[in-house]
Amino acid sequence: MARTPRERHEPIDLQRAEVVLAGTQELLPVLRVAAVRAGVDAARMRVVGVDDLPDPSERAEAELAVIAIRRPGDDPAFHRAHEAADLIAPLLTPHAVRIVITVSGATRLVPKLERTLTSEVLHQIGAASAPSGFRRPFRTMRLRLGLAALQAAGVRVFRISIGH
Template sequence: MARSPHERPAPVDLASADVVLAGTQELLPVLRAAAVRAGIDAARMRVVGVDDPPDPDETWDATLAVIAIRRPGDDPAFHRAQAAAESIDPLLAPGAVRVVVTVSGLTRLAPKLERTLTSEVLHQIGVASAWSGFGRPFRGLRMRLGLAGLRASGVRVFRISIGT
């Protein structure tokens, strides 16, 4: 069921948005390269490792957070992603969009897979900040095939909401 317009976050303008990138150490360079390719200004990015959370007294008003977690074996990464999202919560503005990417321990992110992942994350950002259910971005056949390829390779992309 679609949320009412007053509960939706404001549309995310990637050119002027403050962004927090959090993730495991081997995925942070891939995440940073994808963010720059998507048009996010490198000066407005804050990169945080999941294993070394930010200082609890530090605050920032980022409107977007992208969390990338590598899941070793059969260990579910959702709980780890939830803990990472809660640890970076002081860096985010209320109602910020949080997109989580989980990568299987066996998956190597090839350049073509990185581009597909970037387009899926951008799609999730567009869906999260759409004003209504009718104005949501359409996922064409090419994007559906890309998403199926991501799932087959062990990559999952989803949005989470914490607090308000």
């Protein structure tokens, strides 16, 4: 069910938005490259390793968090990503958009897969910041095929909401 317009996030301007990138160490360089390719200003980007907890007294006003977790074997990566989202919550605004990416342990993120992943994350950002549930961006055939390719490669993309 779509949230009401006053509860929805304002459109995110990636060139001006504060962004937090969190994830396992081997996925952080991929996240950073994808964020720069998507138009995020590198000076407004904060990179946090999932194992490196941010200082609890530190505060920020990031509007977007992208969390990437590699799932080795039967490890519940979504739960680890949810915990990471809780840990970086002090760095985010209350209604920040949180996007979680889980990557299979066997998956290698080649450049073409990275570009497809960037397109899907941008689609999720657009869907989260659409003015209403009825005006969400349409997923084109190319985006649908890209999402199917990501899922076949063992990559899952979620948009989660924590708190308010």
